[in-house]
Amino acid sequence: MSAAVAPSVLATALLVARKDLLIEYRTRSAFLAALTFALLAVVIFRFSWDPTAVAAIDLAPGVLWVIFVFSGLLGLHRSFGGEQADRAIDGLLAAPVSREAIFLGKSAANLVFVAAVQLVAIPAVALFYDLPVAGGELPAILLVALLAAVGLVAVGTLFSAMTVNTRLAELLLPMLALPFFVPVVTPAALATARILAGRPLAEIGGMLKLLGGFDLIFVVACTLAFPFTLEE
């Protein structure tokens, strides 16, 4: 009798990611909510200062990154929130797959979610704020955004798992996650500002390295820490 071999870490992660994304795709409600929130926030910010006194391009990077952080947090909340109904999380945990693979799968799904919101929000900001993105700025900004998204998603997914069944879940997730987002938002916003100012890419190399280092360390750390957040 041959025993079925449990899928590898990568295969499991892809399976979990596909499941989450499929569920999200069928309703698209969380995606649309996060996207609407992001666009509304972009517009509201635009009305919060006197356009003749302050140039939009000065404030755009900060506005962009604050919005990404908060819309990302909105999306992250549903990452483990969906597993609450009927204790679906138990089904996942009963499967003969490593916990780390589950975490990687959920993070991958969240990354796609956040990247999708960014793909729409960045051109929207460029439009509303009249940013100079004629040259190669847009791909550079998208690269920075993707690097930053990896870090945001790794930390956010872990904290989402930890806060989902606490009393103050919606407040607790931002409260825990925001200090961890600072080393992501700082280089990302500064790099975006440099790119928009037309500086060469070489100048933001240090910031990209900081983002890359953060991503590497926290993806590994959060993946290793995830099993501790589950019941034994």
Add this chain to the structure above:
Amino acid sequence: MTNPSLVAPGGARTAPPFGGDRRDAVSAAPPRPAAGPDLLLGAGLAAVAATLVRAIWFTPVEAMQGPAQKIFYVHVPSAFVALYVGLPLVALASVLYLWLRDDRLDRLAASAAEVSLVFMSVVLVTGPIWGKPVWGTWWSWDARLTLTLFLWFVVVGYLVLRGAIEDRQQRARYSAVLGVLAVLLVPFIHLSVYLFRTLHPQPIVLKPSAPSLPPEMQLTLFAALAAFLLFFGALLRTRVRLAAEQELLALQQEAL
């Protein structure tokens, strides 16, 4: 880990702060001292008071900054105790908890976090008070104050997380995970803040070469460091005892 002979049969879970079960209460509660004044705490308070007296009346006034500089003798020892003693203790206890799963480590981590929060709050209040007359601004995003501010938020998050979780084991595990991640965060906050300019005076005591403080000020500073360290230890011990007693109380209430 579980000793079957000591686990209460059908014991329900309670939610005391820094909670526990009978096993911990029997094996891990510290021996209660005979009822009487807490001498260590008294000594700590007296030491802090004594160094403050020395700092205000028996230490020379600094030429450029004037009397405002004396906040230095409160600000620096508080920062030292919170950032170099208290928070590393939280981190160490968190890592050891994830390894050993001893509830005493969890109580130690939580107590150290609370006491460190108090000292960090002192740093964040005395910093601007000192900064206003000396730098002309209440808050400059200088490296060390900003790091302290972020760590303050992290510790507040840590304590709110603990308050939001009823189950003792889950609370201990989650706190420990947060404690370990917070350690990894510190160098990244450093690097992020480094991207901005800093107004903070460069270290003038713990440099490899001779410190730039005159001897009387140095002595007052070191005395203050020792006094605050003593006070921190006393507060920590008091808090850990309180936590253990709260567990005992919760157990007794549960048994009724």
